[in-house]
Amino acid sequence: MKKIILILTVIATGITMNSFTPPSPGYSVGDKAADFKLKNVDGKMVSLADYKEAKGFIVIFTCNHCPFAQAYEQRIIDLHNKYASQGFPVLAVNPNDKNVEPDDSYENMISRAKEKNYPFPYLYDETQEQARAYGATRTPHVFVLGKKGTDFVVQYIGAIDDNTDDPSAVKTKYVENAVEELLTGKKVSNNFTKAIGCTIKWRKA
Amino acid sequence: MKQFILAALGGLLLPLTAFSQQQVEVVKFDFVESLLKNNSDTTYVINFWATWCKPCVKEIPAFELLHSKYQDKNLKVILISLDFKRELEKRLIPFVKEKNMKSKIVLLDAPDYNSWIDKVDKSWGGAIPATLILNNKKNARQFYEKEFTFEELETHIKPLIH
Numbered sequence: 001m002k003k004i005i006l007i008l009t010v011i012a013t014g015i016t017m018n019s020f021t022p023p024s025p026g027y028s029v030g031d032k033a034a035d036f037k038l039k040n041v042d043g044k045m046v047s048l049a050d051y052k053e054a055k056g057f058i059v060i061f062t063c064n065h066c067p068f069a070q071a072y073e074q075r076i077i078d079l080h081n082k083y084a085s086q087g088f089p090v091l092a093v094n095p096n097d098k099n100v101e102p103d104d105s106y107e108n109m110i111s112r113a114k115e116k117n118y119p120f121p122y123l124y125d126e127t128q129e130q131a132r133a134y135g136a137t138r139t140p141h142v143f144v145l146g147k148k149g150t151d152f153v154v155q156y157i158g159a160i161d162d163n164t165d166d167p168s169a170v171k172t173k174y175v176e177n178a179v180e181e182l183l184t185g186k187k188v189s190n191n192f193t194k195a196i197g198c199t200i201k202w203r204k205a
Numbered sequence: 206m207k208q209f210i211l212a213a214l215g216g217l218l219l220p221l222t223a224f225s226q227q228q229v230e231v232v233k234f235d236f237v238e239s240l241l242k243n244n245s246d247t248t249y250v251i252n253f254w255a256t257w258c259k260p261c262v263k264e265i266p267a268f269e270l271l272h273s274k275y276q277d278k279n280l281k282v283i284l285i286s287l288d289f290k291r292e293l294e295k296r297l298i299p300f301v302k303e304k305n306m307k308s309k310i311v312l313l314d315a316p317d318y319n320s321w322i323d324k325v326d327k328s329w330g331g332a333i334p335a336t337l338i339l340n341n342k343k344n345a346r347q348f349y350e351k352e353f354t355f356e357e358l359e360t361h362i363k364p365l366i367h
Contacts, residue, residue, distance in 0.1 A: 138332040163316045165289040194322040199332040
C-alpha cells in the first residue's frame with residue numbers, strides 16, 4: 001500500500017511540475033483571452049473586467065530596460081491617446097524577472113511611468129503567468145483583443161509597426177491598422193507579424 | 206633623417222594597423238540571404254545579437270573561441286549585429302574594438318523585421334540572441350532562439366567539421 005501511495009505521489013508531482021514548465025505556445029489569433037488581475041504602478045489591481053465600455057484592448061508586453069521597448073514608448077503613448085477614447089485602451093505589462101533584470105523591478109516601473117507620464121496602466125506580471133498564458137516571447141510584443149459578446153478574443157499578435165528605430169520611416173502601422181479594422185467591424189487583414197526584440201527575462205529556476 | 210625614419214615607420218605601421226583592425230560592414234538582408242543559400246561545405250555559425258542585449262554580450266566569448274579554434278576547419282562564425290545603424294560609430298565599432306573581436310561582424314540594416322525573420326527560420330519569434338548553424342552541403346540546419354555556452358556550440362558543430 002505504502003508503495004502505491006509513493007508511486008501515486010511521484011506521478012502527481014510529475015504532473016504538477018510539468019504544468020509549470022515554460023514557455024507555453026500561448027494564444028493564437030482567434031483564441032479567447034482569459035482575464036487577469038495585475039498590479040498597476042499606482043498600487044491598484046487592474047483587470048479587463050474593470051473596463052465596462054471597452055471594445056477591446058491593446059495589450060503590450062514591454063519593459064524599462066530594453067532599447068527596442070524604449071524606442072516605442074512614445075508610440076505606445078500615442079496609441080493610447082488615439083484609441084482609449086474609441087474603446088481600445090493600452091494595457092502595458094512588464095513580465096521581466098527583477099533578479100535577472102533589476103532595471104525592470106516594480107519600483108523602476110513606477111519611476112519610468114512617472115518620467116514618461118504614461119496615460120495607461122503599466123502592470124507588473126510578477127509571476128510571469130500572463131506572459132506565459134499569452135505566449136509573449138519578447139518586448140515589445142503586442143496582443144490586440146476585440147470584444148465578442150462577453151469575451152475578449154485575440155485579433156492581432158506582433159509588432160507595433162515596421163520600423164523600430166525611425167518612426168518617420170514607418171510604412172505600415174500594424175497595430176493601428178488592426179484597431180481601425182476592428183472599429184469598423186472588419187476582420188484584421190494582417191493579424192500576425194514578427195519583430196526583433198529583447199527576450200523576456202524568465203525567472204531562473 | 207629622423208623625419209624620414211619616422212615617415213617610413215609610419216608608412217609601415219599604418220597599413221598594419223588597418224589590417225588588424227576589425228571592419229564592421231553595414232549590410233542589407235541580401236547578405237544574409239546569400240549566406241543562407243550558399244552551396245559550400247563551409248559550416249556557418251550565424252549569430253544574431255546586439256551590443257545592448259545582455260545575454261548576447263555574455264555569449265560573445267563562446268563564439269569568439271569557436272572562431273579561433275575552428276577557423277582552419279572550414280567553419281565561419283558570423284556575428285550579425287542588430288544594433289541601430291545610427292549607433293554603428295558610437296556603439297558597435299567601439300564595442301568591437303574594446304573586446305578585440307576577431308569573428309566576422311556585420312551590422313544588418315534591415316528595419317522591416319517582419320519581412321525577413323521567417324526567411325532566417327520560421328520558428329524564430331524575433332528575440333535575440335538567436336543562432337543558426339548551417340552547412341548546406343551536408344544538409345545541416347539548426348536554429349536556436351536561446352543562449353549558448355562554448356561547450357554547447359562545440360557539440361553542435363563537431364559532426365559538421367572535418
